[in-house]
Amino acid sequence: MNRYDYKKTRLNTPFIEQRADPFVLRHDDRWYFTASVPAYDSIVLRAADSLEGLRGAAETTVWRAHESGVMSKHIWAPELHLIGGRWYIYFAAGEKDDIWNIRPWVLACEGDDPMKDPWRECGMLKRADGDDFSFTDFSLDMTVFEHNGGLYCVWAEKVSVARKISNLYIARMKDALTLDTPQMLLSSPTYAWERHEFWVNEGPAFVRHGDRIFLTYSASDTSPAYCMGLLWADADADPMDISAWHKSNRPVLV
Incomplete structure (x- = not known):
């Protein structure tokens, strides 16, 4: 398909713009969304009562990249999961001094509300x-x-x-x-x-x-x-x- 020559429809219109690696989770009638942001420097979450509601939902930044060292560059592809009654975020990250040293890292929420409660780094x-x-x-x-x-x-x-x-x-x-x-x-x-x-x-x-x-x-x-x-x-x-x-x-x- 020529990207400059197609008819825009509901099916090919971006659901949420300027977000890569999207991930959506439904839990207890709430919908959650996370994705890579353009600067690759933070992890954001959205929550809504419906899938469509995620489109315009406000975003909360739950974690920011380090200034240097591990988890300081290329914060990619976060996913939100509820495991054993606790919220976790899995994501990939590199280092400013070694940007392709990409590895999987984990955050754990210290409460029951992933949108409001603090998140703790659990390491690789x-x-x-x-x-x-x-x-x-x-x-x-x-x-x-x-x-x-x-x-x-x-x-x-x-x-x-x-x-x-x-x-x-x-x-x-x-x-x-x-x-x-x-x-x-x-x-x-x-x-x-x-x-x-x-x-x-x-x-x-x-x-x-x-x-x-x-x-x-x-x-x-x-x-x-x-x-x-x-x-x-x-x-x-x-x-x-x-x-x-x-x-x-x-x-x-x-």
């Missing part, structure tokens, strides 16, 4: 004992989901195999701050539509519907070739059983 997500790989390179876009009594996370991490490749990895979690298992490779950019300019799988998002669980993800470079892929498994499957997952050989959104 902790690897499982014996895991010497997770978060050793450019790691971002972590998402967390509960399924059949277990807590899991999926994230994107780069590896060097003749070239830099961004894969998706999955791990079971011991708690909201710690992995319980070493990572397992969930998806790698194997199709041509995942390899435009850069070989990328990133931005995973979990959805459960009917008798299946789904994981969407973004693929290729962030040009007009950027697209969305899809993984799925049966709802009664073990998410850590990689053979239970299926991958679409075509993008589901372009």
